[in-house]
Amino acid sequence: MILYDTPGVIEKKMHKLDSMMMKNVRSAALNADCVLVIVDACKVPENINEVLEEGVGDFKCTLPTLLVLNKKDLIKPGEIAKKLEWYEKFTDVDEVIPVSAKYGHGVDDIKDWILSKLPTGPPYYPKDIVSEHPERFFVAEIVREKIFMQYRNEVPYACQVNVVSYKTRPNAKEFIQVEIVVEKDSQKIILIGKGGKALKTLATAARLDIEDFLQKKVFLEV
Numbered sequence: 001m002i003l004y005d006t007p008g009v010i011e012k013k014m015h016k017l018d019s020m021m022m023k024n025v026r027s028a029a030l031n032a033d034c035v036l037v038i039v040d041a042c043k044v045p046e047n048i049n050e051v052l053e054e055g056v057g058d059f060k061c062t063l064p065t066l067l068v069l070n071k072k073d074l075i076k077p078g079e080i081a082k083k084l085e086w087y088e089k090f091t092d093v094d095e096v097i098p099v100s101a102k103y104g105h106g107v108d109d110i111k112d113w114i115l116s117k118l119p120t121g122p123p124y125y126p127k128d129i130v131s132e133h134p135e136r137f138f139v140a141e142i143v144r145e146k147i148f149m150q151y152r153n154e155v156p157y158a159c160q161v162n163v164v165s166y167k168t169r170p171n172a173k174e175f176i177q178v179e180i181v182v183e184k185d186s187q188k189i190i191l192i193g194k195g196g197k198a199l200k201t202l203a204t205a206a207r208l209d210i211e212d213f214l215q216k217k218v219f220l221e222v
Contacts (some may be wrong), residue, residue: 035115073100174218
């Protein structure tokens, strides 16, 4: 089973980066056998037909589509039932499955649904390969995750994380240099924080997760 993790669908493209992200979504649809759309169960239901049209275009009518209603653990069972009924009635999807990714509830149902839609075919990757991305990619993703967790809505999702240098050193820690690019100077000030404390907190949290992922000690410069 190969999963394409795409950016969220952006209906109002304000920046060049938005358009580039949407190209990523559409290119994934070209090779997909089915589509999963993840929505927040805590939010008011909205018609996702336009989102599907924007994301997969003409493939909307041919690709089996599952709507995953996440965070069901945060709302009452009665509310979940109402939202399930709404999405089944007003959206063009094949099935709606409520889940709690945090606790793993409903995850097996998603796996079963995906497997039921996949055709039999040869393996594209060796069995021990979990991703086609290099280590640099995961380092950048970990740093980006820490940005969103620490700063929440203060720093936009348009920030870019680049791994400038990645050096393996014999008998020493891995050396990793990362740069964070934002759109405005005001966002840069927020990232750094007073006396650089916010950036130091970010770097420490990222380093610990990177070391856990790589299973080795690293020197991280942000």
